[in-house]
Amino acid sequence: MRLVLANHPGDACVAVRALRVREIEALTHHFRDGVDAPWLSEWLARLARMRLWIDCECRSMREASPMLFARRTPEATYALARMLDRPAHARGCPFGVAPASVRNADELPEPPRLVHLMCRWFAAARLNVLFPYTGDDGLSAQYAALREVSRSMEVWPGQPLYDFGRTHPHGLPELCRKLSRSAHDTQGVYLSVTSRLDSGELLEPMYSTDAHYQVDEELPPLRTACGSEPDRGPFVVLFLLAGAKGVVRIREVVAQPIHSRRLLVPLDGVVDRRTLEVLLDVQRRLLVGWGRVVTIRKTLCNALPHERGVSFQVQSVGPNGRAVLSFDVLAADAEMALADRVDLEQGAGPIYHAVGATEGPLTPTDVSFRSRVLSRLLDHVAHSGGSQRPAAPTRAIAS
Ligand SMILES: [Zn+2]
Known part of the structure; x- marks a missing residue:
């Protein structure tokens, strides 16, 4: 074995x-x-x-x-x-x-309902797939995608996510009023992005000057999505709220680290975040220097079992929008990888990134990882008869 x-x-x-x-x-x-x-x-x-x-x-x-x-x-x-x-x-x-x-048992356990909803929501909005698009409207486009796909999702059978879900603190009082007015327990979700996971910051948007309902101040134990490590923010936090007869309660809370407040891609922790930073750098270089479109896909916890073992999937996209090359990236703690002598230079299969520092400038292992990813992508350009000269930057289609 x-x-x-x-x-x-x-x-x-x-x-x-x-x-x-x-x-x-x-x-x-x-x-x-x-x-x-x-x-x-x-x-x-x-x-x-x-x-x-x-x-x-x-x-x-x-x-x-x-x-x-x-x-x-x-x-x-x-x-x-x-x-x-x-x-x-x-x-x-x-x-x-x-x-x-x-x-x-061999069967992977189904993630808890709220975790499952978060994964499905982010996957449907395709926030886990990163295109090299530019422009300052990126963040509002991500929120718009979340709102758009919520039209076809439900918080609970018969309760559309679009009507019973909010992604902005301004919408929260209205949702709470709606839940509190109901005669029977009615559920809604609130998605928030926070820098820390302390209860003060999490509960703050719940309080409104509106005196028509009351929020139960108890914060249930925080669950992390799919074994992610909530070591450093920012985080995306999903609240399951339940209201009836003038009172709104926070029933469940799920948190998962994300790349940044401008890029809402869910990650497993700081190791993933550092790997993604390097991959985004590669993505930018290939677009600007070679006119190549590379997409990065983070595997979420509702993926197929074999994909859950993979950190990211990198694809080089041809002019017709089809993937011409695809490979997996595995990110792990460098100390562990070195202790188990994971061979980082292996030429085929997934590319392994042993992450040392998770903050500050790139380390030698980051630089080695970057050059291995770049050469895998550029070798392919050379072998497929693609242009060797830098092409004019093109704007990718973020669809
Ligand atoms: Zn066997």
């Missing part, structure tokens, strides 16, 4: 290292017997953060390998799961049997 980089079905597998005997034994006990070594959950969490999976070598060398990965459980620990879109394990393989307990 080997540690491998997260990949798509059918793609070549990039191995990091073979698993040690005690690691294989611990995984077998965990999966087959439901018994965990004391260090196992922490190790699995680390693998998930490093975007590493495990391939099982129980089948012949000529066949594609069955794949295992660490998944987060509803109890916020980690368990080993099998990727159901990969080949099955060979007869006699300890990972071919039914998992020992429900904790090890």
Whole structure:
């Protein structure tokens, strides 16, 4: 069994290292017997953060390998799961049997309803797909996209998100009045962008001078979306509000880091943010210097299982708007990557970014990552007979 980089079905597998005997034994006990070594959950969490999976070598060398990965459980620990879109394990393989307990079930748990709504909303508005568009209207276009797609979404069956959702503090008092006037519990959502997650800042827009309703001051425990690490803002925060008979309560709150107050792309944490900064720099250089359009897509937690192991998907778009080259980017903490000797120079498969500092100027690992991404994209231009000379900058179509 080997540690491998997260990949798509059918793609070549990039191995990091073979698993040690005690690691294989611990995984077998965990999966087959439901018994965990004391260090196992922490190790699995680390693998998930490093975007590493495990391939099982129980089948012949000529066949594609069955794949295992660490998944987060509803109890916020980690368990080993099998990727159901990969080949099955060979007869006699300890990972071919039914998992020992429900904790090890292969099915990825459905994200909580509010997290799911946030992911669907951002994905429908395509705020997780970044085009190299310019101009100062970017932020209002993102809010407009959120409002537009909310027409076809519901907070609750029969309650359109467009009518029961607000994305601006100015709209909040009106929503609260509407909820508070109802005779039965009625739900609405409020999406806010904040720099910090302290309750004072979160609750501030809830209070209005309007005396027609009262807001319950209790803030429920903050949930983070899809295992994201809320270490540094800004954040997008989604409130589920419920109102009836003159009172509005905050029922649930979900927060997820975003790139910035001007670019509302949801991220898993500061490591992702640094990787995105480098990718945006590459995107700008290719547009200005080569007239090439590159798109960057952040995988959200409602993506296909194999995509959830990927930080970003980078695509080079041809003149007809079709992708001509596409590859994955895996972002992880540099210390962990170095400790596990992840080979950063591997020439095929996903491009790995070992992130050192998450603030301040680019570090040598950032610069190395940038040049690997640039050369992957420019090699393709050279091989596909594209122009070698810088072309005039063109405005991309942000659709
Ligand atoms: Zn196997």
